[in-house]
Amino acid sequence: MSDLPFAARAGQLVGSVIDSSTSLLAKQSHDIVRFAMGSPAAEAIPWETLREVGEEALGAHDAFDYAATEGDPALRAALLEALAGTTDETTDERLTITAGGMQGLDLAMKLFVDPGDLVTIESPTYTNGSATALSYQADLLEVPGDEHGMSVDALREQVDRAGRRPKLIYTIPTFQNPSGTTLSVERRRELLDLARDWGSVVLDDDPYGMLRFAGDGLPSLHELADGDPLVFSVRTFSKIIAPGLRVGWVDHDPSLSELLIHAKQAMDTCTNLPAQRLVAGFLRHGHLDTHLTTQREEYRRRKEAMQDALAEHFGGRARWTDPEGGFFLWVTFEDSVDTEALFEPALAEGVAYIPGNAFSPGRRFPHALRLCFASTPPARIREGVARLARAVDRV
Structure with a gap:
């Protein structure tokens, strides 16, 4: 070897x-x-609901064909409807369907991280997120947090000490993995302001936001950013429906659509179409x-x-x-x-x-x-x- x-x-x-x-x-x-x-x-x-949905969703002759790289129209339409009125509400031109949240992280790193670029991560953080940054040869900077999530003051101080601005800031702002903490609204706003000052991309990884069982809901980074192209949001159905489906989505500035399609076509051509149809049916029938x-x-x-x-x-x-x-x-x-x-x-x-x-x-x-x-x-x-x-x- x-x-x-x-x-x-x-x-x-x-x-x-x-x-x-x-x-x-x-x-x-x-x-x-x-x-x-x-x-x-x-x-x-x-699984019983998915099985029932599957009889309809997988009954068409094209259900096992290739799909459009940006996502099957049936899922895109159902997802846009499901997100309407939520803190992740979005528009068609901002949406790309992915093979789970991990592909969303990989696409973001592929688009924005060059070897030697500084990427800041929460400490502790999701191991697959930091591993993806390392696979693109990033230099990682660990930023501590507390019960209110990542410390934006510590982020600022550590970047000042490093003497260079991060290309990308990776954060899991809501019910963070592994800590379970949630970034406060004040820190969310401070983080976005800091990212704008630095010209840094904020990789907003939020698999758990729909699973709030206590306390008051917070606006997502996606909502607070109000279309800012520096915010790249990753979401997945793995935690809220089933991980084996391997279906997720990214919300991004529309100018990235063509690049994302090119990057995804070099990975897997398209996300699994039968799984997309299952999720679309699950959403369309109001089961979510x-x-x-x-x-x-x-x-x-x-x-x-x-x-x-x-x-x-x-x-x-x-x-x-x-x-x-x-x-x-x-x-x-x-x-x-x-x-x-x-x-x-x-x-x-x-x-x-x-x-x-x-x-x-x-x-x-x-x-x-x-x-x-x-x-x-x-x-x-x-x-x-x-x-x-x-x-x-x-x-």
């Missing part, structure tokens, strides 16, 4: 600890409570609102069950976030608990999570971990946290 003529970027392909956990867990033969993968619960996926209402209430129950269990087993030994939506709790232990060293004992006890260092290229969170509450019922959550406590006591 070492003698092969690799491209320089090959050394920047770091992979995903999160995605790799799926393969790791599949190899285990004992019972495991799975807090690792950030996905909806199997019972939360509306009912489904989201059910899931929001269920995810609230599961978050509270996890927080109660953490309080029972780790009160005084750890602290955790209190998200108002989304999938995740971010748990930080006292310094004596190394969550990477804890991983194998925890797996042996029958519980899986993602260690904190996976969410930081600089490995800044050795005593933290991410727990996904969305995928597990309350009783099972309590069992999983009890198993985690036994593993911590062992270590």
Whole structure:
């Protein structure tokens, strides 16, 4: 392998600890409570409704053909209607359908990031987002946050110290992965103002915004930007309908449409057409609102069950976030608990999570971990946290 003529970027392909956990867990033969993968619960996926929709949506002779690169007209129309009146309302010329949110991130990096460009990321952040930036040979700058999301003051200070402006600012503003925190309205406005001053693209990655189960809704960066071409918004149906569909969309300045089509045609020609037709039918028949209402209430129950269990087993030994939506709790232990060293004992006890260092290229969170509450019922959550406590006591 070492003698092969690799491209320089090959050394920047770091992979995903999160995605790799799926393969790791599949190899285990004992019972495991799975807090690792950030996905909806199997019972939360509306498979019966999708099956019913599919009989109509996939009945046409062209349902298994190639699709238009920018997205099938049926899905584009249904999506525009579904977004009307929401904080992500948009227009046809701003819309491109993608193969999930990850393709949206990749398209943004492909369009805007050259080797050596400075890209700022939240710390901690979604591992696949930072890995995508690295695959385009970006220089990453980690910006800390607090309960109100990424610190814009810290962003400004760190960029000043770096002595150069970022080409791109990557943020997950709502129910952030992995922390669960939400960027305040004040910071959203400050971030957009700063990006305009710098001429930096804001990559607005918001997979969880529709999953608010507490608190008051906030305007999205897309809405606050009011058409500013510097804001590139990535969305997905993976968290709100089903991850296996691999269907998402990006909202962008209309001047980017042709470039995005060219970039996507060099990747996959078009997003899976049968999946697009399924999603279009699901939206067109009005199933999304009912489904989201059910899931929001269920995810609230599961978050509270996890927080109660953490309080029972780790009160005084750890602290955790209190998200108002989304999938995740971010748990930080006292310094004596190394969550990477804890991983194998925890797996042996029958519980899986993602260690904190996976969410930081600089490995800044050795005593933290991410727990996904969305995928597990309350009783099972309590069992999983009890198993985690036994593993911590062992270590």
